[in-house]
Amino acid sequence: MTIHILTDSAIDMPHSIVEQLGITVMPIVVTIDSDQFEDGVTILPKQMFDGMRNGLVYKTSQVPMERFKETFEAIAKAGDEAVYIAFSSELSGTYASSRMMLEMVQEEYPSFACDIIDTKCASLGFGLVVHQAALWVREGLSRAEITSRTELLAKQMEHVFTVDDLEYLYRGGRVSKSSAVLGGLLNIKPVLDVEDGKLIPIDKVRGRKKSIIRLADLLGERANLEDKEQLIGIAHGDDEEALESLKQMIQERFGLNNFITSSIGCAIGAHSGPGTLALFFRNKSYK
Numbered sequence: 001m002t003i004h005i006l007t008d009s010a011i012d013m014p015h016s017i018v019e020q021l022g023i024t025v026m027p028i029v030v031t032i033d034s035d036q037f038e039d040g041v042t043i044l045p046k047q048m049f050d051g052m053r054n055g056l057v058y059k060t061s062q063v064p065m066e067r068f069k070e071t072f073e074a075i076a077k078a079g080d081e082a083v084y085i086a087f088s089s090e091l092s093g094t095y096a097s098s099r100m101m102l103e104m105v106q107e108e109y110p111s112f113a114c115d116i117i118d119t120k121c122a123s124l125g126f127g128l129v130v131h132q133a134a135l136w137v138r139e140g141l142s143r144a145e146i147t148s149r150t151e152l153l154a155k156q157m158e159h160v161f162t163v164d165d166l167e168y169l170y171r172g173g174r175v176s177k178s179s180a181v182l183g184g185l186l187n188i189k190p191v192l193d194v195e196d197g198k199l200i201p202i203d204k205v206r207g208r209k210k211s212i213i214r215l216a217d218l219l220g221e222r223a224n225l226e227d228k229e230q231l232i233g234i235a236h237g238d239d240e241e242a243l244e245s246l247k248q249m250i251q252e253r254f255g256l257n258n259f260i261t262s263s264i265g266c267a268i269g270a271h272s273g274p275g276t277l278a279l280f281f282r283n284k285s286y287k
Contacts, residue, residue, distance in 0.1 A: 002080040003143050005134045006071060008063050008094050009039040010087040010267040011127035012235050014260065021134035026071060028087075028094070028267040029061045039266040048266045049238040049274040058270040062093040068101035076109035081143045084116045085130050085150060087267070090197030091122055115147040119154040120197030123161075123268045124233035124260065125280035129154050131231075131260070156286045159194035160202075160218045162211040164239070164275025191215065212242060215279045216249045223281045225254050230282060232256055235264045237276035246277060 009027045011018075018025055027038035030048070037043035039060070048058055075082050084102075089095040095118045106112050119129055133150045141149070189211035191203040205211050223230065232250060236243040243261055250256050263269075264276055 002078070003137050003146065004075050004080055004082040005130065005137060006082055006084040007126075007130045008087050008092075008267075009265055010092065010094075010122055011130050012124045012262050012265045012268060013127035013131060014262050015040075017131065017260070021131070021138070023130060023134050024071065026063045026067050028063055028092070030266045030270060031059045031061065032056055037266075043266055045263045045265055045269055046238060048269060052270075052274055058266070060092075060267050060270050062097055065097050065101050068098050069105060072102055072105040072112070072114060073109070075114070076105055076112035082114040083133060083143060083146055083150065084114060085126075085133055086116060086118055087126060088120045088122050088194070088197035089118045090120065091199075092267075113143060115143060117147060117150055117154065118197075119150075119157075120194070121154050121157055122159060122194060122197075123264055123278055123280070124235040124262055125157045125159040125194070125278075127262070128231060128233050128260065128280055128282075129157055153282070153286070156282050158218075158222050158281050158283050159278065160191065160215050160280075161193070161272070161276060161278035162189050162191050162215060163272055164189065164208060164237075164277075165273055191218075193218075208242070212246050212249065212277065215246055215277065216253060219250060219279060219281055220254060222283050223254075224284045224286065225256075228255055229258055230256065232259050233278075233280035234259060234261045235276075235278045235280070236261075237264045237269050237272060237274045239275050239277060242275075242277045246279065 006024045009025055027041050030037045030039050030043050084098050086095040098116050136146045188204050190201050191214050192199050192201050205214055234243050
């Protein structure tokens with residue numbers, strides 16, 4: 001019996017890793033005007049970030065319920081098991097929709113075993129959780145073991161990030177218009193993290209370089225620096241120079257060299273904007 005790892009496109013994981021580990025990714029919907037696209041399939045991050053710089057406003061919506069139904073049914077018919085690892089319920093309706101559709105499918109296939117996990121995670125921090133779950137499948141762990149370990153890992157995942165332009169957070173309702181205008185005038189860069197699935201501002205610094213240094217500082221404060229093999233995630237919103245700067249800083253300051261790096265996808269980037277830089281790692285409680 002095969003255990004399928006299912007997730008959605010907010011994982012911001014490189015496609016090569018997704019394909020290598022056999023992870024099933026269901027795309028979140030991205031809308032511009034009346035046109036709908038599938039995140040990472042029919043619209044790519046670079047295309048969206050260029051559009052945002054030119055004033056276009058993109059919106060996102062959850063994975064369509066029909067996609068959940070089709071995916072669950074196919075696995076149920078095959079007699080396999082699944083674990084659906086979901087984007088934070090505080091940021092998207094995908095988790096709630098998946099539970100609804102699973103109940104519907106299980107009415108027809110009552111023996112279908114599928115666990116659903118609300119990670120309260122986002123972007124590549126979410127991706128690192130899914131990545132590890134897929135590795136546990138390869139190690140031969142049971143569905144129950146994978147689910148319990150994944151739930152714990154999700155609670156131990158740190159997300160810290162900064163944005164280059166407060167205007168995009170204003171559009172998403174994360175900051176006020178006056179804060180966005182003042183921040184632009186004073187070159188203020190907010191530093192935020194994710195707590196219980198929600199975006200929380202934790203600091204403000206002046207200038208891009210200081211915001212990158214602050215991200216590295218937070219890793220130094222929150223991570224177990226004795227674990228030199230730990231996996232670090234860095235994701236960027238069309239700013240590879242900033243990504244490389246942060247990566248080099250972490251290597252030089254902490255001697256950590258095990259990274260997964262990627263572009264922030266459309267599901268996240270539509271709200272954070274180009275120039276976003278995000279860092280993900282396991283906190284000190286991880287065993």
